Amino acid sequence: MQEIIIYFEQFQRLTDADKKAILATCSLRNVDKRELLEDFGSTSKILYFIKSGTARTFYYKDGTDVTEYFALEGDLVTRVKSMLTQEPSLKAIEMIEEGEVIMINTLSFFDLFDAFPNIERLYRILLQNAYIETVDRLESIQFKSARERYEALINEDDLIQKVPLKYLASYLGITPESLSRIRASLQKKPF
Amino acid sequence: MQEIIIYFEQFQRLTDADKKAILATCSLRNVDKRELLEDFGSTSKILYFIKSGTARTFYYKDGTDVTEYFALEGDLVTRVKSMLTQEPSLKAIEMIEEGEVIMINTLSFFDLFDAFPNIERLYRILLQNAYIETVDRLESIQFKSARERYEALINEDDLIQKVPLKYLASYLGITPESLSRIRASLQKKPF
DNA sequence: CGCCGAGTTGAACTGAATCAAGAAACGTGG
DNA sequence: CCACGTTTCTTGATTCAGTTCAACTCGGCG
Numbered sequence: 001m002q003e004i005i006i007y008f009e010q011f012q013r014l015t016d017a018d019k020k021a022i023l024a025t026c027s028l029r030n031v032d033k034r035e036l037l038e039d040f041g042s043t044s045k046i047l048y049f050i051k052s053g054t055a056r057t058f059y060y061k062d063g064t065d066v067t068e069y070f071a072l073e074g075d076l077v078t079r080v081k082s083m084l085t086q087e088p089s090l091k092a093i094e095m096i097e098e099g100e101v102i103m104i105n106t107l108s109f110f111d112l113f114d115a116f117p118n119i120e121r122l123y124r125i126l127l128q129n130a131y132i133e134t135v136d137r138l139e140s141i142q143f144k145s146a147r148e149r150y151e152a153l154i155n156e157d158d159l160i161q162k163v164p165l166k167y168l169a170s171y172l173g174i175t176p177e178s179l180s181r182i183r184a185s186l187q188k189k190p191f
Numbered sequence: 192m193q194e195i196i197i198y199f200e201q202f203q204r205l206t207d208a209d210k211k212a213i214l215a216t217c218s219l220r221n222v223d224k225r226e227l228l229e230d231f232g233s234t235s236k237i238l239y240f241i242k243s244g245t246a247r248t249f250y251y252k253d254g255t256d257v258t259e260y261f262a263l264e265g266d267l268v269t270r271v272k273s274m275l276t277q278e279p280s281l282k283a284i285e286m287i288e289e290g291e292v293i294m295i296n297t298l299s300f301f302d303l304f305d306a307f308p309n310i311e312r313l314y315r316i317l318l319q320n321a322y323i324e325t326v327d328r329l330e331s332i333q334f335k336s337a338r339e340r341y342e343a344l345i346n347e348d349d350l351i352q353k354v355p356l357k358y359l360a361s362y363l364g365i366t367p368e369s370l371s372r373i374r375a376s377l378q379k380k381p382f
Numbered sequence: 383c384g385c386c387g388a389g390t391t392g393a394a395c396t397g398a399a400t401c402a403a404g405a406a407a408c409g410t411g412g
Numbered sequence: 413c414c415a416c417g418t419t420t421c422t423t424g425a426t427t428c429a430g431t432t433c434a435a436c437t438c439g440g441c442g
Binding site: 061066080081084085114117120124127128130131132134135137138141142143173 | 252257271272275276305308311315318319321322323325326328329332333334364
């Protein structure tokens, strides 16, 4: 489970004791394609790190499936609001491609804060980054056209192209038909 | 400056020592209408609490003035990204109505974290709340019509109705003309 | 007063949604 | 490993919310 330590150390230098404490809150899980990491209605107590595979958080909005977020290899996922408020979530986390995830027990993890200040700092930085990402995404939805948003998305990580189109469409806030047309038009003039 | 303590205690119980430490990082400022609390290009080192008056953060997007956020009486405002990353901001904070603000020196405030765990916790909660608010706003922009967004906005705090229409429009991600039409149509059938 | 920015109203235009139908890809069972 | 049915993706025609551009009105301030 070293992957997660390597990931964390991008943001905050950790001592051996820090690392050991973190690893004690973690466990591994293999997940099949289509399997749910977390189901609707439950309260989030786990933060997932995607070792391999692809996941998404999604929910039903007026009966249609809406993808809120994609987690590719090396990303963290959780149902943020539920994890932060400890209220049941209306969202679920599903594996799009089978893979392996590291599960961080958030309650044990939060308990480390008193004894391990680096870990609390790390957590704060993760939270800040996620926040900034959301603010940026808000701006992009508000002021960019569907096409610009799609282009920005594949530029930032082209792995995302292997995700089924219908999931991508709802993530971008457009219909699958529109996304299909955007793709077709990019084929013709990809500049 | 008790107002800010009262505000904070909604989220985290504070000892007298906590309060004293917080107040030592605060100062007061009277601000005129149209005056900038923070100008473009500077790096954010202050978190503002609006004692009275109204403020907004805004920036120029392709030459047009875009309001990112409104802060009414009893709200906190800052240029989040710049405050968190300590990079210069392309945004500014302006007073829409003259009033009085409490300025929290964030660098001193962050320095309190080691000695005052309650304050670090408080900060984390504030960050979490702001994050959740942003996630909700993202969802509303993505899935609600302009009219629904406007209705939701005035429902949550009708003080916002006294803000000039053009600022409201860009906040909602629509043109002033569209907002004017929405208002006109609500006059006719306000149900 | 008269000007100027803010708000309103109208008409034409456009990006994306909707509805509908066909093509391709996918997986499951024989 | 193929055949069939289901799901996913594409393409077309139409509609609609919101934009753009332009002209006009109103209210406040010098």
